[in-house]
Amino acid sequence: MRYLVLTIVLTLIGAAAAAPLAVHPFQSQDPALGMIVADRVAEALGEGVIGPAATPALVAPLIAPNGFVSPTVFIDDPGLSGRNAAWLLRGVIGVDGAVTGSLRAEGDALVLRLEADVRGQERRARLSGDRDDPGALAQRAAVLVAAWTGRTATATGPIDMSGADGAVGRALGLIAAGLPRDALTTLDQAAAEGPLPARAEAQQQVLRDAVEGADPATDPASGPADLDTLALRAVVVLNLGDLAGAGAAFNALGAAGVPAGDVWDGVIAHNEGAEAEATAAFDRAAANPDFAAGLAARAAYRHTTDGPGAGSDLDALAARPGASAGGLLVGVVAANLAGEAEREDALAAQLGRVAPFLAFSFERRSFLAFDRDDALGAATALAVAIELERESDLYWTNYGWALYLLGFMERSEAASLRALELDPGQVIARYNLGLVEVVTDRLDDALATYREALRFDPRVEPEAIVDLVDAEELYPDAIGVPFALGELEEARGEREAAAAAFERYAALATAREAHPAADPVRVREANERAAALRAPLPPISIEGAIDARLGRRGPVVETAQPGDPLVVGFEVSTMGDALPRVLELSASLEDSDGVVLASAEREVDVPMGAIGFVVEVARLELPDPLMAGRYTLVVRATGDGLEAEAVRGLDVDGTAEVVRRLVGRDVTLLALETEQALFAPRDVAQAGVVLARLLAELQVAAPIAEDVLPSIDAGRFAGSSGGEAFAASDEADVVDFLRFVLGEGAADTSFTFVDGYAEWLLQGAP
Numbered sequence: 185m186r187y188l189v190l191t192i193v194l195t196l197i198g199a200a201a202a203a204p205l206a207v208h209p210f211q212s213q214d215p216a217l218g219m220i221v222a223d224r225v226a227e228a229l230g231e232g233v234i235g236p237a238a239t240p241a242l243v244a245p246l247i248a249p250n251g252f253v254s255p256t257v258f259i260d261d262p263g264l265s266g267r268n269a270a271w272l273l274r275g276v277i278g279v280d281g282a283v284t285g286s287l288r289a290e291g292d293a294l295v296l297r298l299e300a301d302v303r304g305q306e307r308r309a310r311l312s313g314d315r316d317d318p319g320a321l322a323q324r325a326a327v328l329v330a331a332w333t334g335r336t337a338t339a340t341g342p343i344d345m346s347g348a349d350g351a352v353g354r355a356l357g358l359i360a361a362g363l364p365r366d367a368l369t370t371l372d373q374a375a376a377e378g379p380l381p382a383r384a385e386a387q388q389q390v391l392r393d394a395v396e397g398a399d400p401a402t403d404p405a406s407g408p409a410d411l412d413t414l415a416l417r418a419v420v421v422l423n424l425g426d427l428a429g430a431g432a433a434f435n436a437l438g439a440a441g442v443p444a445g446d447v448w449d450g451v452i453a454h455n456e457g458a459e460a461e462a463t464a465a466f467d468r469a470a471a472n473p474d475f476a477a478g479l480a481a482r483a484a485y486r487h488t489t490d491g492p493g494a495g496s497d498l499d500a501l502a503a504r505p506g507a508s509a510g511g512l513l514v515g516v517v518a519a520n521l522a523g524e525a526e527r528e529d530a531l532a533a534q535l536g537r538v539a540p541f542l543a544f545s546f547e548r549r550s551f552l553a554f555d556r557d558d559a560l561g562a563a564t565a566l567a568v569a570i571e572l573e574r575e576s577d578l579y580w581t582n583y584g585w586a587l588y589l590l591g592f593m594e595r596s597e598a599a600s601l602r603a604l605e606l607d608p609g610q611v612i613a614r615y616n617l618g619l620v621e622v623v624t625d626r627l628d629d630a631l632a633t634y635r636e637a638l639r640f641d642p643r644v645e646p647e648a649i650v651d652l653v654d655a656e657e658l659y660p661d662a663i664g665v666p667f668a669l670g671e672l673e674e675a676r677g678e679r680e681a682a683a684a685a686f687e688r689y690a691a692l693a694t695a696r697e698a699h700p701a702a703d704p705v706r707v708r709e710a711n712e713r714a715a716a717l718r719a720p721l722p723p724i725s726i727e728g729a730i731d732a733r734l735g736r737r738g739p740v741v742e743t744a745q746p747g748d749p750l751v752v753g754f755e756v757s758t759m760g761d762a763l764p765r766v767l768e769l770s771a772s773l774e775d776s777d778g779v780v781l782a783s784a785e786r787e788v789d790v791p792m793g794a795i796g797f798v799v800e801v802a803r804l805e806l807p808d809p810l811m812a813g814r815y816t817l818v819v820r821a822t823g824d825g826l827e828a829e830a831v832r833g834l835d836v837d838g839t840a841e842v843v844r845r846l847v848g849r850d851v852t853l854l855a856l857e858t859e860q861a862l863f864a865p866r867d868v869a870q871a872g873v874v875l876a877r878l879l880a881e882l883q884v885a886a887p888i889a890e891d892v893l894p895s896i897d898a899g900r901f902a903g904s905s906g907g908e909a910f911a912a913s914d915e916a917d918v919v920d921f922l923r924f925v926l927g928e929g930a931a932d933t934s935f936t937f938v939d940g941y942a943e944w945l946l947q948g949a950p
Contacts, residue, residue, distance in 0.1 A: 203280030204411060204442055205229060205333055206273055209236040209360065210296065211263035212287040216353030220343055221287055221296070221322045223356055227383055228326035228337045231410060234279065234442070237356040237387070238415040240264065242277040244447040246484040246514065247454055248521050255514050258544045260573070267308065268542050270301040275510015278443035278475040281333050289315055296321055300332055304508060307332045319343035348374050352384045364391055364420040365892050387416060394420040411440060418445075427452050431461075438468060443475040450485060459489065470497065476504055476511025480518040487522035494518075498527045502534065509539040516548055525552055536568075543572040543579070550582060559589035577607040584616045596620050611637050615648040618668065623655050625700040627664030634671060642789050644676035656688075663692040664701035667710060674717065675792050677765030677824065683717035686710040722760030726830035727796070730754045730819055734848040736802065738865040747808035747840030749848030749931075752784075756821045756828060757796040764823030765790050771801040773834065774816045781807055781815070790823075803848065803931070808840040842922040843871040849926065852934035853878070856885050862937055875915050878937060882918075885938040886910035899948030909945050910938075917949070924950060 207226040212218030222236035234242065245252035255276055259268040265286040273282035281302040288295050294315045300307040309328055313321035319342035330337040343349045351374035358367035368391040374380060380388065390413055392398075409417070418433030431452040437445025450465035466485050469478030483497035501507060501515045512535040519528035529552045535545040546569040553561030563586035569579045584599030597620045603613035614637035622630035638644070652669040659665060670685030690710040693702035731753040732741045741750060752771040756763060767790055772783040784804040790797050801819070817834045820827065843863065846853070853862045862881060863874040886907045893906025900917070901909040921944050944950075 204232050204234060205329075205335075206234040206239045206242065206277050206279045206282045207236050208239045208264055208269070208273055208282065208284035209357075210285045210287045211265035213289065214287075214345075215357050216350055217318060217343075217345060218287045218353075219356045219360070220345070220349050220353035221318055221325075222283075223352070223383075224319065224322035224340045224343065225283070225326045225329060226412070228323065228340045229330060229333070229335050230338065233412065234277075234415055235356075235412050237359045238412065238419055239273065239277070239282075240360055241419050242415070242442070242444045242448075243273065244276070244444050244451055244481065246481060246517055246521065247451060247488045248484065249488050252451070253517060253521065255510070255517060258513060258517065259542060260544070265297075265299065267299050267306060268539065270299045270306070271304075271509040271539060272513060273510070274301040274304075275508030275512075276444065276477050276514060277510075278472065278477065283329055291315075294318055294321055296325055298325060298328065300329065302332050304506070317342065318345070348378060348380055348384070352381065352387075355384075355387070359387075359391075359416070359420065362423045364423050365395060367391055368395055369891065386413065390416045391420055393417070394424055411442070414440060415442075418448075422452075427456055431456075435465070438465070443469050443472045443478055446472075447478065447481045450481070454485065454489070463491075473504075476501055476507040477514045478511075479504070480511060480514035483515070484518040484521050487518070494522050495524060495527065498522070498524060498531065502527065502530050507534070507538075509535060509542075512538060513542070513544070516545065520548070525555065528552060541572060543569045543576070546572070547579070550586070554582075554586075559586050562586040563590060575606055577603045577610045577613065580606065581610055581613040581616065584613065584620075588616060588620055593620050593624055609640050611641050611645065614640070615645055615651070619648070619651050619655065622652075622664050622668045623659045623662040625662060625664060627667060627701045627703075627706070630664065630668050631671060634668060638675055638792065642675075642791055644672050648672055649676075661699075662701070663689065663696060663699050666692065667701075667706065670710070670713070674713070675765065679717045679824065683714040686714040686717070690714070716761065721764075721824055721826055722758055724756055724758045724763060724821060724823070724826045724828045726819060726821060726828045727755050727757050730817060730830060730832045732804075732817065732834065734844060734868060735850045735865065736800075737850065738847045739868060741834075743835045743837050744806055745838040745840060745844060746806055746810040746836065747845050749803040749805045749845060751800050751802040751848075752804055752817065752819060753798060753800045754819050754830065755796055755798045760795070762793050762795060763790045763797055764826065765792065767797075767799065767821050767823040769799055769801050770820045771804045772818045773804060773806060774818055776814075776816075781810070805848075806836065810836055812837045841868075841871050842919055842926065843874050844868050845926050846922065849931040850933075851925065851930050853937040853940075854934055855881060856888075856936055856938050859936070861934075875918055878918050879913065879915060881937055882910045882913050882941065889938070889942060893942055893946070896945055897948075899945070899950070901945055901949060906942060906945070910941075913941075920949065 207222050210218040210222045219236055226233045226235040243254065243256055245254045255272065256264060259272055261269050265284050269284050270282050273284065281300060283298065283300045285296060285298040292315050293312050296311045298309045311321060311324055322343065323340060326337040351370055355367040355370040358370060371380065371384060371388040394417060414436055418430055418437055421433055422430035431449050434445040434448040438449060446465050446469035450462045453462035453465055466482040469475060470482040472478050479497045479501040483494040486494040498515060498519050501511065512531055515531045516528055516535055519531055529549060532545045532548045546565040550562040550565040553565060563583065566579055566583040566586055570583055573579060580599050580603035584596045584603060587596035587599060597617060600613045600617040603610050614633055618630045618633035621633055649672055652665055655665045666685045667689040670682045673682035673685055690707050693707045696702050732750045733739065734741055734748060736751055741748065756767060767788050769788060770783060770785045773781045775781060782804055784801050786801050788799050813836060815834050815836055817832050820829045847865045847868050854860065855862055862877055867874050889910045890905055890907025896902055896904050896909055921941055924944060
């Protein structure tokens with residue numbers, strides 16, 4: 185089952201109103217200030233404006249075969265504060281205009297950079313005001329946006345971050361972060377110290393109704409909801425886990441004129457397995473002639489559910505006059521998800537024309553060109569992408585590869601070197617550089633480059649082998665190519681292929697003594713390496729002690745207990761020149777009759793040239809129950825047709841203990857307040873102390889659980905509040921919880937203990 189994991193916020197218009205407008209939070213060093221300034225702009229612009237607490241969440245994800253994909257990740261703007269974010273928000277939400285920006289303190293000034301998209305027209309401005317008067321800056325911004333959108337801005341007053349406005353900004357940020365209960369607590373605390381602004385009181389009431397399960401639609405005094413209220417209610421209900429209620433609220437959002445609500449309704453229905461409702465919702469979104477993103481969303485849904493029509497939706501999107509940049513971007517992503525390469529390329533080309541400052545469309549066109557062996561098309565697209573993002577090592581790397589394919593060796597080398605300037609760890613760029621060097625008869629340079637690549641990552645890139653094999657055919661005069669190929673084949677443990685490559689080099693270099701790469705010393709080296717590679721391999725052995733530890737950081741185990749997860753360590757060595765580059769390892773526990781009771785396997789890459797290597801096999805989990813007695817621990821290592829085995833005795837006694845198992849699995853439980861570990865590996869002998877510490881943590885957190893957790897509906901604590909369940913828990917309950925965590929397969933992880941315990945309680949304490 186796929187789970188819709190959301191941290192979202194929404195806002196929405198109710199009845200007939202002005203064409204809707206969305207205001208995104210302004211990115212700021214002080215997030216609360218950026219939020220309250222954006223909210224004041226939304227308030228001043230009047231009805232039909234979606235405020236910053238809700239706007240980010242209106243960007244609905246696309247349904248994908250293995251989950252969900254957010255369009256926001258493709259514009260390289262995590263804060264959604266730039267020019268590309270404005271058109272994305274407008275097109276994907278389906279509003280008349282979208283406003284975003286950033287707020288920065290510069291000396292005594294407060295500078296607001298506004299970015300807007302109004303009916304497909306870009307609007308930008310830079311406003312500066314007194315750092316101590318953010319309200320005046322918000323008012324000026326509202327007047328400017330009103331002029332852009334044909335609205336009238338009303339006065340909203342000053343902003344005092346030391347008072348209620350600061351609390352409101354923090355609360356709106358908490359709503360946007362998916363924490364409605366915390367947001368309500370923040371507003372309640374502020375209200376206890378003085379009256380809240382009327383807009384904040386309305387937001388507080390929406391939060392309270394949702395948290396308490398009230399339905400404002402049944403309250404005659406509630407009156408008709410405006411767009412912002414409808415959206416806020418939808419997102420709060422969603423973040424409280426009521427997907428059915430959220431689906432209904434998003435349905436109302438779509439009916440109110442914001443088509444992203446229909447997309448969200450479809451996403452939620454699909455997540456709940458209600459495909460008829462999902463189909464109807466996506467059909468509504470796709471039917472909106474001004475919402476190109478609706479066609480893309482339906483195409484992704486149809487592809488994922490194996491329904492007909494995904495291709496026709498993408499064709500309709502490509503043919504739609506004036507399709508928004510946001511809709512086209514979602515279309516590119518949907519076509520990619522559907523594996524529609526030609527349609528994706530056509531949509532990406534349109535997106536590049538409509539949004540020429542977005543590198544993503546050119547990136548996608550370059551990948552598609554590579555896929556169809558169109559090096560010129562890839563280079564053309566990447567040349568534009570590089571101009572847009574000069575600091576992208578990915579684009580420079582791929583540009584270098586495209587230029588190599590076109591035969592522009594000097595330019596290819598320069599591009600690869602630029603990629604390595606930006607990121608010295610860009611291994612693919614090193615392989616590309618080495619390839620250029622070797623085909624231009626600079627074998628020494630190429631070998632140094634390839635070895636540097638292996639220093640960053642000892643695993644040989646498979647495509648580098650393919651490229652050298654192709655280069656032997658494409659550049660027959662570059663006689664150093666087979667030597668470089670032998671180097672990489674040996675590095676990845678392909679002894680026969682490496683020997684053959686070295687022999688080819690030796691033959692070519694001997695026949696062409698005047699060639700720049702025909703070094704007699706190198707010829708001798710190639711012959712010697714080929715002979716060594718073809719010689720019988722010396723045996724490998726397991727030397728020294730076999731260690732068993734509880735986890736990677738736990739103590740050495742002399743006497744194990746049932747259920748112990750052991751990390752088994754030993755050294756593999758050889759009397760020859762080097763160990764195999766890849767070793768298959770195993771560890772098993774056998775009884776006196778040789779019956780395997782538990783086993784674990786692992787593959788490891790061995791550093792090139794190593795003659796001794798300490799390895800670990802994790803985790804050999806002993807059975808529970810397991811009779812006391814002496815057992816045999818057997819370890820094996822194999823590689824290149826060689827095998828080594830060693831054994832040691834292992835005594836087992838006692839019973840399984842959850843603390844030992846947590847340590848053995850490398851699971852760390854964290855304190856709520858300090859985020860420090862509640863126990864250490866050395867505490868395995870003090871299980872009682874650890875359990876007492878965990879119980880104390882529950883007692884301390886009980887008041888918080890009382891405030892934030894709903895009542896428990898099932899299980900041993902059914903009918904209790906969260907605080908009551910925390911306070912009533914005893915050692916047996918904690919042990920049951922820890923066993924549940926282990927039973928779920930937890931390993932190599934850490935989490936806040938009380939958070940995990942609360943989730944377990946809400947699941948019925950299984």
